[in-house]
Amino acid sequence: MDTEISRLIQAELERQRHGIELIASENFTSQAVLDAMGSCLTNKYAEGYPGKRYYGGCEVVDQIEQLAIDRLCTLFGAEYANVQPHSGAQANAAVFLSVLQPGDAILGFDLSHGGHLSHGSPVNYSGKVYQANFYGVEEETGTINMDKVAQKAREVHPKLIICGASAYSRDWDYKRFREIADEVGALLLADIAHPAGLIAGKLLNDPIPHCHIVTSTTHKTLRGPRGGIIMMGKDFANPWGRTTKKGEPIMMSAILNSGVFPGMQGGPLEHVIAAKAVAFYEALQPDFKTYGKQVIANAQVMAQELVSRGYKIISGGTENHLMLIDLRGKFTDVSGRDAENALIKADITINKNMVPFDSRSALLTSGIRIGTAAMTSRGCTEDHFRQMAVWIDEAISNGQNEAKLSALKHEVNRFMNQFPLYS
Numbered sequence: 001m002d003t004e005i006s007r008l009i010q011a012e013l014e015r016q017r018h019g020i021e022l023i024a025s026e027n028f029t030s031q032a033v034l035d036a037m038g039s040c041l042t043n044k045y046a047e048g049y050p051g052k053r054y055y056g057g058c059e060v061v062d063q064i065e066q067l068a069i070d071r072l073c074t075l076f077g078a079e080y081a082n083v084q085p086h087s088g089a090q091a092n093a094a095v096f097l098s099v100l101q102p103g104d105a106i107l108g109f110d111l112s113h114g115g116h117l118s119h120g121s122p123v124n125y126s127g128k129v130y131q132a133n134f135y136g137v138e139e140e141t142g143t144i145n146m147d148k149v150a151q152k153a154r155e156v157h158p159k160l161i162i163c164g165a166s167a168y169s170r171d172w173d174y175k176r177f178r179e180i181a182d183e184v185g186a187l188l189l190a191d192i193a194h195p196a197g198l199i200a201g202k203l204l205n206d207p208i209p210h211c212h213i214v215t216s217t218t219h220k221t222l223r224g225p226r227g228g229i230i231m232m233g234k235d236f237a238n239p240w241g242r243t244t245k246k247g248e249p250i251m252m253s254a255i256l257n258s259g260v261f262p263g264m265q266g267g268p269l270e271h272v273i274a275a276k277a278v279a280f281y282e283a284l285q286p287d288f289k290t291y292g293k294q295v296i297a298n299a300q301v302m303a304q305e306l307v308s309r310g311y312k313i314i315s316g317g318t319e320n321h322l323m324l325i326d327l328r329g330k331f332t333d334v335s336g337r338d339a340e341n342a343l344i345k346a347d348i349t350i351n352k353n354m355v356p357f358d359s360r361s362a363l364l365t366s367g368i369r370i371g372t373a374a375m376t377s378r379g380c381t382e383d384h385f386r387q388m389a390v391w392i393d394e395a396i397s398n399g400q401n402e403a404k405l406s407a408l409k410h411e412v413n414r415f416m417n418q419f420p421l422y423s
Contacts, residue, residue: 017421018413019347020388021378024194024322024371025166027223028378030282031422033275037225041271049084049257061270068277075200075280076208078231080253083276084260084268085228088193088217091260092118092162093125095213095230098252098259099187100159102129107158107186109144110134113356114167114314114324116191133158137168137356142315144168146176153184163211164191167353167369169303169318171195174210187212187239195320197221197373200283201292204320208233213256221295221321221373224279227272230256291376295321298372301382305389314355314367322371326355327396334396336365342399346408347416348391378419387415 016028041061047054050062050069065083072081085091100106106126108119113136117124120132133156135149153161161184163177174190181188190207196216198204207214214231218224237249244250261268282288299318307313312329327334336352343350354360355367370392372385380388391408398404 013422018416019349020391020412020416021374022348022350022370022372022388023374024351024369025217025220026371027219027221027374028421029219029223029225029275029279032282033223033225033278034422036275036278037271039271039274041274042269044270045267046270047261047267049261061273064270064274064277065268068273068280071277071280071284072229072231075283076214076231077206078208078214078233080232080235080256082230082257082260083227083273084265085215085230086265086269086272087226088191088215088228089116089118090264091215091217091228091230092116092189092191094259094264095189095215095256096126096130096160097263098255099213100130103131104159105131105133105156106160106162107133107135107149107153107156108162109165109168110136112354112358113137114165116164116166116193119162119164119191131156137314139357142313142356143170146173146180149177150180150183153180153186157184158186160189161186162189162191163207164189164193164215166194167322167324168315169299169313169320169323170315171205171319172207174205174207178210181212190214191216193217194220194322197223197283197288198292198295198320201289203289203292203296212236213252218276218279221292222279222283223291223373223377224283225272225275227269227276229276230260232256294381295373295376297382298376298380298385299323302370302372302385302389305386306392309389309393311393321373322369324353324355324367324369326367328355328359328366331396334399335360336367337363338399339368339396342395342405343392345402345405346391346395347412348388348395350392378416378421380419 046058046061050066068083069081109115111121120127161181188211190211193216218227235253242250303318303323310330312326314324340352350368352365353367353369354365358366360366
């Protein structure tokens with residue numbers, strides 16, 4: 001046994017057990033998901049797709065992967081799904097590779113306003129390979145102005161429009177985005193990595209009927225293993241007139257599949273795909289919608305409590321599982337990094353985050369991002385989240401007071417004892 005790694009894994013488990021986890025992109029999987037990920041399936045190499053592998057001995061993993069595909073299609077009402085991407089960013093990269101040429105124009109949500117690196121950020125491949133253009137939020141409202149999105153699309157004529165974010169607390173108007181995409185002749189991609197579980201529970205707008213392609217992660221609100229997926233509501237013939245040797249149109253499903261393998265990656269992680277299948281099964285159960293409702297209720301209560309304590313939430317509130325907080329609404333000299341470090345000392349984990357029109361750098365930031373999915377999985381409800389908001393305020397307000405932060409940590413640890421994890 002590797003005692004050093006075993007000790008560190010145990011230390012991480014203890015950290016997760018005793019601290020409050022409020023990072024919006026994290027969650028706690030079920031024991032069944034963990035068991036699948038830690039199974040013998042990690043030993044099997046399986047380049048290709050079910051029934052079309054480049055290796056022998058794939059009879060069992062073919063069934064597992066097909067089960068994951070079928071469950072995912074049922075969960076979202078999709079006609080096509082690919083469960084092989086190793087992450088959400090790789091799912092996006094595979095889509096870009098499939099539908100774009102280097103130098104093509106894309107239109108995505110600005111990273112500094114709550115978007116994602118893989119939607120065209122200049123430090124990411126998507127901003128290096130493609131001509132990236134952006135829309136953002138209004139400074140006054142903190143929300144996206146769809147008329148300005150349409151205006152920007154008419155200016156740049158993108159080949160692909162991306163809707164989706166990593167730090168935007170409002171729902172998305174996929175129908176209007178599709179109207180804009182159709183007007184300028186663009187394909188529309190929805191990246192639902194954050195709200196996927198809430199969409200699966202029919203609690204937020206559904207992108208499947210409106211967007212040509214949908215990508216997501218499988219952790220976050222879907223509460224599965226770390227990984228990515230690609231879906232389409234309906235398969236369709238590629239819009240560029242590509243045909244087979246027989247002159248038949250090549251369908252987008254075939255193009256997307258080839259974008260993942262061999263385009264972006266080699267052998268799929270069949271142990272992770274099995275864990276995805278378990279998570280999709282769990283998300284199909286009636287209690288998953290109940291969980292999603294609680295996630296949103298908890299987020300709204302926490303947002304209200306923080307606002308009552310003087311914090312400014314971008315867009316004024318939340319309709320999903322997260323909120324982006326501009327600390328400048330209450331403090332003049334506290335950065336996002338300061339807040340993150342103070343909260344860590346109290347065993348409360350959040351992440352510093354840039355806010356729209358930020359006056360600080362990405363390493364400092366003026367904001368923090370908070371999400372409720374993980375602690376809802378632990379069993380926390382509205383009153384618990386009100387208390388968490390109190391502790392957040394106390395920790396940030398006493399960021400230089402080591403004794404106060406230590407006392408808060410003990411209080412947090414006692415609180416978390418009532419929510420056992422992997423007991």
